[in-house]
Amino acid sequence: xxxxxxxxxxRGHTDTIILNILRQGDSYGYEIYKTVLTxxxxxxxxxxxxxYSAFRRLEQDELIVSYWGDxxxxxxxxxxxxxxxxxxxxEQNRKDWVFAREVLDKLIQGGLNxxx
Amino acid sequence: MNNEISQxxxxxxxxxxxxxxxxxxxxxxxxxxxxAVNLREKIQDIKARGLNDEEAFREAVASMGDLSGLVxxxxxxxxxxxxxxxxxSMKARISTAGIVIGSMLILxxxxxxxxxxxxxxxxxxxxGNLIFLVAGGTLLTYSVLTRETMHKYAMNTIRAxxxxxSVGLLLFSIFTGFVTRxxxxxxxxAVASVMVFFIAGVGILLTLLLTGSDRSKQ
Numbered sequence: 001x002x003x004x005x006x007x008x009x010x011r012g013h014t015d016t017i018i019l020n021i022l023r024q025g026d027s028y029g030y031e032i033y034k035t036v037l038t039x040x041x042x043x044x045x046x047x048x049x050x051x052y053s054a055f056r057r058l059e060q061d062e063l064i065v066s067y068w069g070d071x072x073x074x075x076x077x078x079x080x081x082x083x084x085x086x087x088x089x090x091e092q093n094r095k096d097w098v099f100a101r102e103v104l105d106k107l108i109q110g111g112l113n114x115x116x
Numbered sequence: 117m118n119n120e121i122s123q124x125x126x127x128x129x130x131x132x133x134x135x136x137x138x139x140x141x142x143x144x145x146x147x148x149x150x151x152a153v154n155l156r157e158k159i160q161d162i163k164a165r166g167l168n169d170e171e172a173f174r175e176a177v178a179s180m181g182d183l184s185g186l187v188x189x190x191x192x193x194x195x196x197x198x199x200x201x202x203x204x205s206m207k208a209r210i211s212t213a214g215i216v217i218g219s220m221l222i223l224x225x226x227x228x229x230x231x232x233x234x235x236x237x238x239x240x241x242x243x244g245n246l247i248f249l250v251a252g253g254t255l256l257t258y259s260v261l262t263r264e265t266m267h268k269y270a271m272n273t274i275r276a277x278x279x280x281x282s283v284g285l286l287l288f289s290i291f292t293g294f295v296t297r298x299x300x301x302x303x304x305x306a307v308a309s310v311m312v313f314f315i316a317g318v319g320i321l322l323t324l325l326l327t328g329s330d331r332s333k334q
Binding site for chain 2: 028029030033045047048049050052053056068070075076077078
């Protein structure tokens with residue numbers, strides 16, 4: 001694994017990861033890619049293939065909207081912004097995660113004879 | 117500079133190859149541009165670590181991951197025209213409204229100027245209403261450019277707005293010229309006021325014409 005997190009573990013959370021970045025400010029594809037690397041301490045790389053599929057899905061679900069940057073030259077960036085619905089969705093996912101983490105922690109590490 | 121251009125071509129070629137045979141759609145057109153811009157930036161970053169053009173390109177492409185899901189998505193969109201029209205309908209509606217209102221503004225300006233001309237004769241009063249032509253022309257330019265047609269994809273809204281602005285400035289300069297000419301009776305003042313807006317308009321228009329990307333569908 002070389003100090004990288006397993007993709008299986010993280011797969012279901014791609015959308016929440018992207019929403020977490022966007023709720024802190026608008027961003028574009030490559031910047032989000034870099035932010036994921038930084039946030040994970042270089043231990044998780046969200047592949048572009050996954051990222052752009054997620055953008056399309058999130059946009060269809062109206063959790064994010066996109067707009068083109070104002071670079072008038074040939075190269076303009078496509079930015080994404082989180083919607084109100086997206087923020088609610090993020091908050092729900094975050095709560096679900098905290099809950100799941102607690103339960104999983106008990107299931108994976110909990111001892112049977114612990115006296116509460 | 118030459119190097120930069122060949123690098124850009126290489127990226128475009130790679131992306132075109134990736135989506136080869138996928139039916140055209142506005143989304144595909146935009147996705148290709150999005151991928152190209154981000155890929156270019158990534159290659160720049162990799163090169164900053166000391167790799168050469170070729171190595172940086174290969175590393176960036178390799179780290180993209182498996183794009184077949186995305187290609188498949190686009191293929192489905194290219195075939196399914198109904199879904200495509202759902203996506204573009206909002207933009208198309210705005211563009212349609214712009215064309216209708218723009219044309220109505222132009223007609224209103226022309227008719228009211230004509231009316232005032234028969235009422236009060238040629239002069240500032242009748243010319244004043246031609247300002248609606250300026251507004252209408254600006255709106256019409258913007259709306260036509262943001263419209264997706266059989267042969268061309270829609271222009272991005274900011275470029276289209278700048279085109280609208282340049283057309284507006286050019287029309288406004290002519291409008292100002294006539295009004296100042298008849299308000300002051302002096303030709304040199306009219307020329308002076310035309311000059312300011314006309315030059316600005318030409319400047320923006322030239323910049324746009326020289327930087328555009330090809331929007332035509334194959």
